[in-house]
Amino acid sequence: MTAVDLPPGDDPSGGASGSGGGSDSGGKGASGILRSGAIMAVGTLASRVTGFLRTAMLVAALGTGALADGYNTANTVPFIVYDLLLGGVLTAVVVPLIVRARERDAEYGARYEQRLFTLAVLGLAVITVAAVLLGPVFITIYGGAMEGAQRDLAVLFARLFAVQIFFLGVSAFSGAILNTRKRFGAPMWAPVLNNIVICGTAAAFLLVSTGTVTPGSITDAEVALLAGGTIGGMALQTIALWPSLRGSGFRWRPRLDFRKGELGQMGRMAVWTLSYVVITQIGFAVTTSLSNAAGVLGRKEHLGDVGYTPYFNAYQLFQLPYAIIGVSVITALLPRMSEHAAANRMHEVRDDFSSGLRLCSVIILPAAALMATLAGEITTVLFAHGQTTVSNAQVIANVLEMFAIALVPFAAYQLMLRVFYAMQDTRTPAFVSVAVVITNIAMAFTAYKVLPTDKIIVGIAGGFALAQTVGALVGWAILRRRLGGMDGRRIAVTYLKLAVALWPLLGFAYAVHAIVDAAMGEGLLPGLAVLVVGSAGGGILYLFFAKLLRVGEVQTMVTTITRRLPGR
Template sequence: MTTDMGAGAGTAEAPPSEPPKSGGASGLLRSGAIMAIGTLASRLTGFLRTALLVAALGTGALADAYNTANTVPFIVYDLLLGGILTAVVVPLIVRARERDETYGARYEQRLFTLAVLGLAVMTTAAVMLGPLFITIYGGGMEGAQRDLAVLFARLFAVQIFFLGVSAFSGAILNTRKRFAAPMWAPVLNNIVICCTAAAFLLLATGKVDPASISDGQVALLAGGTIGGMALQTLALWPSLRGSGFRWRPRLDFRKGELGQIGRMAVWTLSYVLITQVGFAVTTRLANAAGVLGREEGLGDVGYTPYFNAYQLFQLPYAIIGVSVITALLPRMSEHAAAGRMGEVREDFSSGLRLCSTVILPAAGLMGVLASEITVVLFAHGQTTVANAQVIADVLRMFAVALVPFAAYQLMLRVFYSLQDTRTPTFIGVGVVLTNIAMALLSYNLLPTDKIIVGIAGGFAVAQTAGAILGWAILRRRLNGMDGRRVFVSYLKLAVALWPLIGFAYATHAIADAALGAGLASGLLALAVGSAGGGLLYLVFARMMRVEEIGSMLSMVTRRLPGRG
C-alpha cells in the first residue's frame, strides 16, 4: 500500500515554444517499454517472494505480525516523504532545469541533502515508536504475537532510510529520462527475500508461531528483509552516476525555494495523512477480524490474506500503469509549465486508454480465475488450499477496483503536473471517508470470515468515487477530458472482454469438474484460460480497431527476430 516511487539527459525534449515530437499512445509505448519489462520482472519476482513468505510463515498469527510490522516503514515513508517525491519533487526539478541547467543541478543537490537528513531523523524516530505503530495497526494483537510484531517493527524501521534514498534517487533518474534502473532494482530486493524465505523454510521444523519462533529465525527474517532494501538502494547509484548526477551535500537554499516546497508539500502531506488514516482503520479492522476468526475456529481470515490479495491486485497496474505514469509525469509537467493544456489533456487521454488495454482484461481474469491464481501461488508449505481460497475471495472483490483505481492514480498525476497538490487532498478526504465507512460497515454487519472481503469492496467503492470526482474537476481545468474518445475506447474494450471472460470461465468449470479443486486443476485452468482468453481478447480488440492494441502489437512484432 505504498505510493510510487549525461549532462544533457535532464534537459527538456523540446523548448517550451515547441511541443515534443512524440506523443500519444505510440510515444508512451516507446517511453514505457523498458519500464514495463523491468516492472514485470520486479512484480513476478515479488510474487515469488510473496509465495515463499506465505509458504514459510503461513497466513496466521506469525504472518500477520511480520506483514503488519513490515508495512510500518512504508507507512512512515509515505506519510513524511513519499507523496512529496511524486507530487512535488519531480515537477519542481523539471521546472528548475528548464529555467537553467546549472541551477537545476544545484537545486537537485539541495533537495537530495534535505531528504537524506530528514530520512535519518525519521528512521530514528520510527525505531523508538515501534510499540505505538503496532498499537495503531495491530488490531487485537496481544501476548507473544504483539511482542514479536513490536520487535519486527523496530528492526524493520531501518528500511525507511534506504527506502527514501532509493525513491529519491529514482525520482532524479526519472526527471533525466532514465527509467530502467528504478524499475529493475527491486528485483534484487525480491531475490534476497526469496532466499531468506527459502532458508527459513529449510531451517524451520514443524509449524512456527510467535511463541515458538527462535532468535535465529527472527534474525534471519530481519536481516534478509533489511538487506534486500539496502541492496535495492545501492543498485541505483551506478545509473545515477551514469546520468551525470554527483551528490555534493549542500543546504544553500535560495530565497523562496523552501517556501515553494513547503506550500506544495503541506497539501501533499495532508493528502498522505488522510490516506494513512484510512489505511490504519482498514489494517486494524483486518487484524481484528483475524483474531476473531481464530477465536471462532474459522481459520486465517485476517490481515495477511487481505495483504496478499492486494499485492496480486496491484500487479497489472504496476506493470502498465506505473510505467505509463512514470513516463507521463515529466512530460505533463513540461507541457503544463509551457501552458499547453491541450497537450496535458492528450497525455492523460493517451495514458488512460493505453493502461486500460491491459488493466481491463487483467481485471476480468482476476475475477474468473482468482481461485486458480491463489492456489497455484500460495497453497504450499504452511498454507492450505482453504487458506488460498480466502485470498481468492478478497482478490475477486479487488478486481472490481482495478480500473477505477488506475484511472484515479493517473488523474492525481495530472493535478501534480499542474503543481496543484491542494485539490487531490480534498478529493482524498472523500475517498478515505468512503473507505472508512464501508470498512466499519463490513466489520459490524458481515460474518467474520467475510469482513476482509467487505473491506476490499469498500476500497472499490472509494476508488470509483475518487475517479468520478477527479474527472469532474479536471474536465473544467483542462477544458475537457477527451471524453468521447475515452468512452469509445472503453466500449470497444468491453466488447472484446466478454470472449475472454467466457473462455476463462468455461476452462475453470471444466478443469474443476474433471480434476477437482487443487494445484493440478489450478495450473491447467490458469494456463489455458489466461492464454486462450488473452488471445481471444486480442483478436476481438483488433476487430474492434482499438488503436492502442494495434500500437502494442506493432511494437512487439517490430522487435521479433528478423522483423527489422
C-alpha cells in the first residue's frame, strides 16, 4: 500500500470535518480519495475478475478434492514465505521510509531505493533456495493429515512452486517503488498477465487429461504443465513491470553502501512487523492444516470434498469487494496519513481514517449482503464446471455465507492497521494480532472437535469472522485514545443509513432467488439469472434508498464514476 498523487485542488487533509474544516461526508476529501484510487480500482477489478476466472478454471481442471488440495496448499507456500519475510515489511516499513527519505532529499532518496532494492534481491535469492529445500517441512505444517501419493505430490509442487518467491518479491518491491513514484497502472495490471497464463494452463490441462485425475494417476507431463504455467505466470508478472520502472526513471545499480543507522532504523520497525506476520501466519497454518485434515476425513467418511480447496475458493471470493475498493482507498490514504502523522496532525489522521472507512462501507456492506443471500448462485456459476459438481459448489457456498459476516470487520481492521503504520507504529499491530490469532485458533480447534466433518470448514470460517471482529474492536479502542476520538458519531450515522438502504436490496435479491429456484431449480442458467437480476435490481434499489437517505459517500462515488464515463 503506497503513495498516491493528489489531484490539483484537493485538500490533502481529506477535507473531513472535525478539526479540519467542515466538509461533509461526501465532500472534497472523499472525492479526492476516490479520484486518486480510480486507476487502482479499475486495475484491481481487472486483476480480480481474471483472478476469479483463473480460480474457476483451476477448479474445473483439478476439482475440489485431493489433487486440488495438494496443488493449492503447495501454491500457498510461496505467498506465506513472502508475507513472512517481505510482504509486511514492504507495507509497514519500506514504503514509509522511502517516502520520508525522498522528502528529506531527492538524491538521497534515489540512492536509498537502490540500496533497499539490492538488499531485497539478494535476500530473495537466499530465501528461495532455502524454501526449495524445506518443501517437505512446509507440507508437514500446512498439509494436515496428507499421506501417500497426495503428500508426495504436494511436496514436489512445494519445491517447484518455491521458485515463485523470488519473482513475487521482486514484483512486489518493484510495484512499491512505482507507487512511490506515482505510477499506479503497471502494478495493478501486471497480475492480469499472470492470471491469463494460469487460465491457459488450466485449459491445456483439461485438454490433455482424461477422466478424473488424482494424485496417484497424474503423469509427469501433467505435473510439468501445471508447474511450468504456475511459475511462468508469476515470472511474466514480474517482467511486465520493468518497462514502467524504466519509464519512471528508476535504474537499478546494485549497491549496499548503507549509511550508519539506516539498517538499524529499518530493523527496529521491521522486527514488530515480522512479529505481526509470524503471529498471523501461525493462525493461518493452524486453519490450513485443520482444513486439510477435514478433507482427508471427509474422503474417508465418503462425505465428498469438504477440505482446504472449498475453504480457499470461498476466501478468494470473500476478498473481492475489499480488494477492489478497500485496497484502492487504503493505497490512496496511506501516504496521506503518513504525512499527517509525521507532522503530528492527528486530527487529520483521524479524518482520513473516517473518510476511508465510510467510503469502503458503500461497497463492502451491499457486497456482504449479496454474498450471504446469493452464495449458492455465485459459487454455482463460477465453479460448477468440469471436475466440479453443483454439490461441490454448494460446499463452497456454505463457507462463503459465513465469510460474508467477516467482510465488514475485516475491512475496518485492515484500515486500522494502516493507521498504525502511518504513525510508524508496528508494535501495536503485533500485540493486537495476538488477540486475533488466539481467537481464530481457539475457534478453529473447537470447530474441528465439535462439528460434523462436513461442517468443519464452515466453523473455521466462522472463527475467522469472530477473530476479525475482535481485531476491529481492539484496534478501535486503542486508536480512539491515540487520535483523540474516531469520528464515531458520523461513522455510526453513515452505517445506520446504509443498513436501512440494504433491506430493499436483501428483499429483492431473496425474492428473485426464491422465484427462480421454484420455477427452474438449481443449475448454471438459473444461477446466472438470479445473479444478474438479483444483483442489478437490488443494487438499483440500494442506490435509490441511499440517495433518499442522503448518504453523501454514495453520491460522491456515483458522481466520480459517472464523470469518468465516455462522453462525460
